[in-house]
Amino acid sequence: MLDIDNVTKTFSGFTAVSGVSLTVEKQQIAAVIGPNGAGKSTFFNMITGHLTPDSGAIRLNGRDITGIAPHKICGAGMGRSFQRTNIFPKLTVFDNVQAAYLAHRGKGGNFWSPAERFYRDETEALLRSIGLWEQRESIGGVMSYGAQKQLELGLALASDPALLLLDEPTAGMSATETHEAIRLLERIAGERELTLLFTEHDMEVVFSIAQKIAVLHQGRKIAEGTPAEVRADPEVRRIYLGHH
Amino acid sequence: MSRRIPWTLVVLLLALTIPWFGSRYYTFLATQIAILSLFAVSYNLLLGTTGLVSFGHAAYFGLGAYATGLLMKELNVPFLLALLAGGLLPAAFAGVFGYFCVRLTKIYFSMLTLAFAQIVWAICFQWNEVTGGDQGISAIPYPELGWIGAIPGLGGFRTGDHFYFACVVLVILCIWVLGRITDSPFGRLLTTIRENPERASFIGVDVRRYELAAFAIAGGFAGVSGALFGIFNRGVFADFMFWPKSAEVLIMTILGGMNYFWGPVAGTIMMVVLNQQITSYTEYWPLVLGTILLVLLFAFPGGLMGALDAGAKRLRGQKTGGGDA
Numbered sequence: 001m002l003d004i005d006n007v008t009k010t011f012s013g014f015t016a017v018s019g020v021s022l023t024v025e026k027q028q029i030a031a032v033i034g035p036n037g038a039g040k041s042t043f044f045n046m047i048t049g050h051l052t053p054d055s056g057a058i059r060l061n062g063r064d065i066t067g068i069a070p071h072k073i074c075g076a077g078m079g080r081s082f083q084r085t086n087i088f089p090k091l092t093v094f095d096n097v098q099a100a101y102l103a104h105r106g107k108g109g110n111f112w113s114p115a116e117r118f119y120r121d122e123t124e125a126l127l128r129s130i131g132l133w134e135q136r137e138s139i140g141g142v143m144s145y146g147a148q149k150q151l152e153l154g155l156a157l158a159s160d161p162a163l164l165l166l167d168e169p170t171a172g173m174s175a176t177e178t179h180e181a182i183r184l185l186e187r188i189a190g191e192r193e194l195t196l197l198f199t200e201h202d203m204e205v206v207f208s209i210a211q212k213i214a215v216l217h218q219g220r221k222i223a224e225g226t227p228a229e230v231r232a233d234p235e236v237r238r239i240y241l242g243h244h
Numbered sequence: 245m246s247r248r249i250p251w252t253l254v255v256l257l258l259a260l261t262i263p264w265f266g267s268r269y270y271t272f273l274a275t276q277i278a279i280l281s282l283f284a285v286s287y288n289l290l291l292g293t294t295g296l297v298s299f300g301h302a303a304y305f306g307l308g309a310y311a312t313g314l315l316m317k318e319l320n321v322p323f324l325l326a327l328l329a330g331g332l333l334p335a336a337f338a339g340v341f342g343y344f345c346v347r348l349t350k351i352y353f354s355m356l357t358l359a360f361a362q363i364v365w366a367i368c369f370q371w372n373e374v375t376g377g378d379q380g381i382s383a384i385p386y387p388e389l390g391w392i393g394a395i396p397g398l399g400g401f402r403t404g405d406h407f408y409f410a411c412v413v414l415v416i417l418c419i420w421v422l423g424r425i426t427d428s429p430f431g432r433l434l435t436t437i438r439e440n441p442e443r444a445s446f447i448g449v450d451v452r453r454y455e456l457a458a459f460a461i462a463g464g465f466a467g468v469s470g471a472l473f474g475i476f477n478r479g480v481f482a483d484f485m486f487w488p489k490s491a492e493v494l495i496m497t498i499l500g501g502m503n504y505f506w507g508p509v510a511g512t513i514m515m516v517v518l519n520q521q522i523t524s525y526t527e528y529w530p531l532v533l534g535t536i537l538l539v540l541l542f543a544f545p546g547g548l549m550g551a552l553d554a555g556a557k558r559l560r561g562q563k564t565g566g567g568d569a
Contacts, residue, residue, distance in 0.1 A: 088439035100447040107429035115432035
């Protein structure tokens with residue numbers, strides 16, 4: 001599904017990511033973990049096209065997507081959520097998701113028909129499935145943090161992705177919100193047969209849903225495997241899990 | 245769903261009543277308001293809808309004025325054809341300049357729009373053979389609109405009234421088209437760029453391409469407005485594209501309310517009327533105007549339409565006894 005081959009990214013002399021490879025199989029739930037500054041965000045931004053790797057290649061379903069623009073990668077079947085909540089804050093919940101449908105299904109070249117007529121049913125179905133239908137008239141930016149994260153997931157799902165990248169999906173959430181978000185993610189991934197790749201700092205979250213974990217440290221991948229393997233890895237225990 | 249009021253039709257009908265007051269002065273003011281309204285509404289496709297602050301919108305206003313004026317004066321091209329050219333030429337220029345501008349963001353975008361506008365202004369100011377340089381082009385022929393007087397019920401109006409009728413119909417037509425564009429899927433995706441360009445690109449919006457399209461469309465309609473203004477003014481001058489004109493359209497749009505489709509029209513009415521009223525009382529009118537604008541901007545951060553909207557909501561709230569809508 002997603003095949004990352006030996007990518008490296010340097011920022012004015014500082015190597016943020018160095019020769020990292022990772023393969024994610026179809027319908028797998030994979031996580032990238034690592035301490036702050038380990039290069040997780042840089043690694044993620046290269047996959048989504050927001051940064052171009054200095055070397056290495058990224059393939060999605062066999063197609064080389066290294067360094068192509070985000071809107072094209074989005075069209076190739078990848079959805080993403082961002083670490084800082086990233087929605088259209090002054091549009092309603094409904095308009096947020098509807099806009100994502102308009103964009104993804106190529107209606108942007110229509111200069112004439114009223115936008116509100118398009119994809120009403122699809123938008124309703126999606127909002128119901130992520131539990132935001134009751135709040136459809138709310139302005140996105142004034143909702144609770146957890147609800148905004150849900151909406152962001154909705155934006156990503158509207159592009160009908162096969163692969164979903166989530167950058168810290170539970171960052172800033174309360175324990176209850178985290179628990180609900182994880183259950184929602186698991187359910188959606190199952191229903192839609194999604195492949196998931198996410199970064200996360202909350203170890204409980206990672207070990208509860210990830211089937212495969214890669215550990216980054218100072219820009220390098222130091223371990224990869226099932227949760228049990230990673231937990232047992234001596235180097236991971238030394239530098240990351242520390243007290244185990 | 246709220247019930248819809250066909251505002252375009254309402255504004256058209258209201259505007260058409262002005263000549264019946266029989267005042268040459270009212271028609272003069274109303275013509276100016278109609279023409280500049282289109283300029284401001286075209287600008288708001290960039291500012292209010294896409295979130296792009298252009299400091300050079302006057303360039304396209306002026307290019308339209310020169311194109312139509314020269315075609316009508318030098319080549320006797322019929323009015324409507326010359327007007328069409330007055331829209332297409334600036335749209336093409338906006339397409340070329342915009343190609344470079346949308347590569348930059350925020351203040352850098354704004355500065356580049358200003359730079360291109362000043363270049364165009366400097367060329368028109370110097371190029372004596374074509375644009376008349378600092379003398380401009382004068383004696384642009386009035387379009388032949390006598391046939392309007394032959395329409396039953398419209399007999400007995402002056403030439404200026406005829407031109408006003410033509411302007412109102414053309415301007416409202418253009419504003420209607422801009423309204424359709426704003427409400428279309430294309431327009432909706434422009435608002436996602438305004439709200440969050442990074443996220444817009446990751447729902448599949450090619451941000452630069454959309455911005456460029458908006459820039460060219462806005463430039464084209466600004467050109468139509470400029471073309472009408474050149475005829476109304478009986479002359480085209482390089483001043484039309486000098487930077488204060490770009491500042492003026494920005495101020496009118498913000499004053500009226502950039503978050504409302506009709507906001508720029510409200511702002512234009514306010515600006516033109518204030519300008520006329522104050523000029524007749526004092527020679528220090530820029531000072532007075534500046535002070536009034538300052539107060540208005542602080543008092544109504546959402547512009548005139550924002551203030552009206554808030555007022556209307558409060559009234560409605562009181563009527564229903566504070567119940568939720």
